[in-house]
Amino acid sequence: MSTDNAPTPRKIIIDTDPGQDDAVAILLALASPEEIDLLGITTVAGNVPLALTSKNARIICELVGRSDVKIYAGAEAPLERLLRTAEHVHGDTGLNGPALPDPVMPLQDTSAVDFIVDTLRREPAGSVTLCPLGPLTNIAMALQQAPDIAPRIAGIVLMGGAYFEVGNITPAAEFNIYVDPEAAQIVFSSGVPLTVMPLDVTHKALTTEPRVEAFRNMGTPVGRAVAEWTDFFERFDMEKYDSPGAPLHDPCVIAWLIRPELFSGRFINVEIETQSALTRGMTVADWWGVTDRAPNALFIGDVDADGFFKLLIDRIARL
Numbered sequence: 518m519s520t521d522n523a524p525t526p527r528k529i530i531i532d533t534d535p536g537q538d539d540a541v542a543i544l545l546a547l548a549s550p551e552e553i554d555l556l557g558i559t560t561v562a563g564n565v566p567l568a569l570t571s572k573n574a575r576i577i578c579e580l581v582g583r584s585d586v587k588i589y590a591g592a593e594a595p596l597e598r599l600l601r602t603a604e605h606v607h608g609d610t611g612l613n614g615p616a617l618p619d620p621v622m623p624l625q626d627t628s629a630v631d632f633i634v635d636t637l638r639r640e641p642a643g644s645v646t647l648c649p650l651g652p653l654t655n656i657a658m659a660l661q662q663a664p665d666i667a668p669r670i671a672g673i674v675l676m677g678g679a680y681f682e683v684g685n686i687t688p689a690a691e692f693n694i695y696v697d698p699e700a701a702q703i704v705f706s707s708g709v710p711l712t713v714m715p716l717d718v719t720h721k722a723l724t725t726e727p728r729v730e731a732f733r734n735m736g737t738p739v740g741r742a743v744a745e746w747t748d749f750f751e752r753f754d755m756e757k758y759d760s761p762g763a764p765l766h767d768p769c770v771i772a773w774l775i776r777p778e779l780f781s782g783r784f785i786n787v788e789i790e791t792q793s794a795l796t797r798g799m800t801v802a803d804w805w806g807v808t809d810r811a812p813n814a815l816f817i818g819d820v821d822a823d824g825f826f827k828l829l830i831d832r833i834a835r836l
């Protein structure tokens with residue numbers, strides 16, 4: 518096959534709080550070198566505290582023999598709030614499910630924020646995409662510390678927020694935005710092109726039994742780990758939502774980079790509620806265009822779930 522017309526893989530940084538669904542997103546990226554050039558992984562406190570998200574990111578990379586991936590620890594707490602975690606969903610380690618060995622690969626000495634800033638200043642403008650899969654603390658800190666990076670970011674493709682599905686951690690707010698709404702406000706007002714994967718779309722990407730079996734039936738350690746991760750957090754979501762499976766939130770971000778045609782949404786204005794005790798962290802999405810506020814985000818609303826899982830299964834099977 519000629520490589521003359523092969524597109525250059527997109528350079529990305531994954532900012533993450535693993536999390537079983539974060540793990541699947543990272544694996545999808547590592548399994549997709551044609552489309553994705555993973556420059557590094559930055560970790561943030563979210564689903565579990567930073568020490569565990571930083572450990573889990575290394576466990577995930579080592580599971581697939583990728584101890585060469587550079588992993589940078591980031592913020593231990595939100596900008597202005599106490600950390601709220603989600604062990605009730607993800608388990609006490611954040612990565613409950615299969616028994617996996619403690620990692621031996623090191624964390625990098627550089628902080629996550631410095632890595633993000635340095636990378637964006639070093640790489641050609643418009644060539645690096647940020648992929649936040651947790652609270653937006655690191656991204657906001659980078660934008661605050663180095664405002665010059667904003668016009669150099671190709672885009673931010675993030676999992677967070679909700680409109681029609683409203684909240685999962687409070688009646689009004691999705692977890693990632695709720696944990697650090699001030700950081701989210703900085704990101705959503707940054708002027709950087711945003712693509713948002715809210716609960717509205719992730720709740721359509723459910724881990725039904727045949728889909729989980731497809732992972733299990735790969736007969737590989739990675740396929741088995743993905744099935745067991747999914748089994749673990751599925752219990753919580755299936756009971757909560759009375760649904761046939763759990764939403765696989767974070768892989769939607771990486772899948773969009775690889776197969777954007779699987780998704781559809783609207784380019785709209787999205788603002789973050791930071792003041793109200795009742796609706797803190799709500800993504801106020803002008804889906805119906807009832808304000809004059811300028812659009813700032815491609816807010817995804819739908820996904821071809823079968824196509825999404827076919828992509829996931831095809832790619833994870835490579836690992």
Ligand SMILES: [Ca+2]
Nearest residue numbers: 536539650651
């Ligand atoms: Ca996450």
